[in-house]
Amino acid sequence: MKSSIFTQGLDKNPANYVAQSPLTFIERAALVYPQRPAVIHGSVTRTWSETYARCRQFASALTQHGIQRFDTVAVMLPNIPAMVEAHFAIPMTGAVLCALNTRLDASAIAFMLEHGEAKVVLIDPEFSGVMQAALAILHEKKLPLPYVIDVSDAMYSGSGKAIGSIEYEQFIAKGDPEFSYQLPSDEWDSICLNYTSGTTGNPKGVVYSHRGAYTNAISNILEWDMPRHPVYLWVLPLFHCNGWCFPWTVAARAGINVCLRKVDAKQIFDAIREHQVTHYCGAPIVHNMLINAPDDLKEGITHRVSAMVAGAAPPAAMIEGMEKMGFDITHVYGLTETYGPASVCVKHDDWTSVDVGERARLNARQGVRYHLQHAALVMDPETMQPVPADGETMGEIMFRGNIAMKGYLKNEKATQEAFAGGWFHSGDLAVMYPDGYIKIKDRSKDIIISGGENISSIEVEDVLYRHPAVLAAAVVAKPDSKWGETPCAFIELKAGANPTPEEILEHCKKHLAGFKVPRAVVFGEIPKTATGKIQKFELRKRAGSATAIDV
Template structure:
């Protein structure tokens, strides 16, 4: 029997979006909420410095107003090269509050890469810490277009000012009560994050206000952030906007603890003194804590939740961290997804497993975040999902709110990444019977060192420019500190003498950032397939067996 209906059916097309019922999503509003609700509470700690949420809002408004006074207009790129200090947190809000697009730069980049990024982004302003003066000076000398430099001067740090004014002078020029209109379109860019150039030159990933808002809330949910949460910054805020955690912690009204350098003694002291509840650690940070000297080790007064990203932490590291009082959750993400997209959501049944087995379950990349509506591991050509057999390889693909808008000035790469209506991550994985994903390989042989991606192709191309080298193949080699480091296998020209490794490193340092340098050189022949392609799977096995 058909159900009787009265009146007209509800049709959303008949309803209007008006000011009363619609506003563009943006994480910038989290700052107002934190300042309105917890204005007198400490929002940021840096050494002896304590700043309330009300003061942080005033400083962010000053920054936005000061940038507009310099001539920064909506859509302009403001690049930022800073460590994890309060100014870096303020830039996550103040730059987009000015209507500009935040371009946070990795402080491990060499001058040539800085020039390439600043030029490609057409940045109008560079806010930089004076400790980076040598590499910034070299980049500025080679940069074609004009750029206004603002120096962050830390009295406790050595460095040279290169710009026209200091960061504090810029804030002094701003208005702490300046109006901050929300973006009219949530699709508009909030940040421009550059990849590590694993498939060629770095690509500029355009992140928008909507994706940043949703991913920040997803991160807050994933970590269980609350108003009494205290987060220690060991993850660089320059890395994909700190995986949206600057906004997530603010959304919870928690406390940011800034740390210029992630040194083990300093980390443990802050964990205890500031009663830290959360931190994010790439494998090098976790290894640093596990293997820290006894004299700096401190007993934790409370459990600390650790979100581990980058390369997967080993089972042994997870076990050791748990024994020290840390609770580790492994997450997987990409710059193109605004940060975290998957995490190894703990199950109650895991608690009864032996420690090694529980650590193995936790080390997997896991399941999609609550704000990622669709994720699959599938054949990259047919888009057919792989079976949950823990054996069949497929590519991790994402679809939904937090996927990037696209690559700056690169429609071809954007179209390729979005082929078939999915974002193709380039990472190969399997799916276990319980639906949890485990990463197995990387399509482009990416080396993940200290949470940073290194293109093996880039290192190979540089090596092959050496006068003694005929062929080069670079693969990842496990490392107890960095997770992975490059290992170079070299074939020399027939009449060439073997170069001294130390001399070869000196030559490479002129062309590569220090973290991209191979830690081992192996001379000989390269195994190849019948079609002449290098067998990198075999080389990886050889690299693991090196003394």
């Protein structure tokens, strides 16, 4: 390497280099805004000073219990204060937080506890039944059991029982609120372990770093222009990609975490009114629920509410509905492997001059890279070259940068495949528009090939959502002896709606080319994963027996 004046005596040292970690956010919030509220949950309100002290106390108690660097501490909790505290306290010990999906069954939970080698697990009584069953599976396999801490919650009114060795408040009382924790010596240290949905086979364990969590937390602020002291409502499950890194984002802005045990339209609107909520995140299905809630639930909300949506690509009708409700919606896109959102549909001022339908079409795109993500492109997975930005040529969305996982735990083969060619492969098929914006067309396995023509299930779903009777829609391939495959639509109807399949198809014919119109319509509840994503693999099984209709 060529010698340079800039390589001599300019080394890293403790004065000019500190590992980036989101733990620095809560330390600053408590120092600068000690008396500002940090957490609200029912009758409980705690300041940033109090929350910081509780986190240090919890970390101290874990350390006394023997938890060390790179141990795994799991939590099975709803969106309650202890869940917020876990996002700081567990990393303060050097350990790795594993937030378990509260909607999973015992066998899936048992797999995660075993695979992640959890030493401790915090359990809310609402989930004691499934956790007992999961622990029993570990016991039957003669595996070591994690130490169980029960987390009581005054807002819980169910019949779940305590099953642990100690209650949470008793446990943290053993710790020191002045506990002197250390930031990681290496910002590449692991901070969290999250499991994918696992719709086929065992879920994969996605590992996050302190650096990645820090980076995405800041990028969330930039994408939303989030001011100081936001009031953030926890609609999004904190177990889902660690709440898209928003526990750390809220701390960085010294905001308020308004906790919510249950996703319920009335509770959400009540919380927005009472606490003057400014921000929340949620999947399309949650926003759809709010749009279709009775009008009286929405009364009295006159302030600006910023909503962030991700998951499946939101249909234009949902974006229109949120706009009519007066909520400002930001569409983001990402995966568990990208710490949640890693691209955003940045809105432009001139979009306000177009009609709402065109504005919704523009906003429905997955957009451009997050500020602090290095790159998000649509690429040909064979050549690893970007596709033409013509809005038509399909490729795979790929990411590169600090907002990408470390890899899959104990799965080097899957990690290498995910990072083939030096990019993270999302598995989502998309096009790139001339303005550089990405638009998902489908998952690679969800494209329907009918008579040699590619049909985007998302395009058909978008049209279905525009029908006034449709609450939720999913389109999959139905085997066809003539065409190979044809679209089959599964539809959940709004309360009181009773259209015929023929009416649905007539609606589709007005907006789609003939070969894209579904050949079968099935009404009923649509199966979803534990994170609210539609289980298309289940629908594919049902599609074969669906009755075809002449169109």
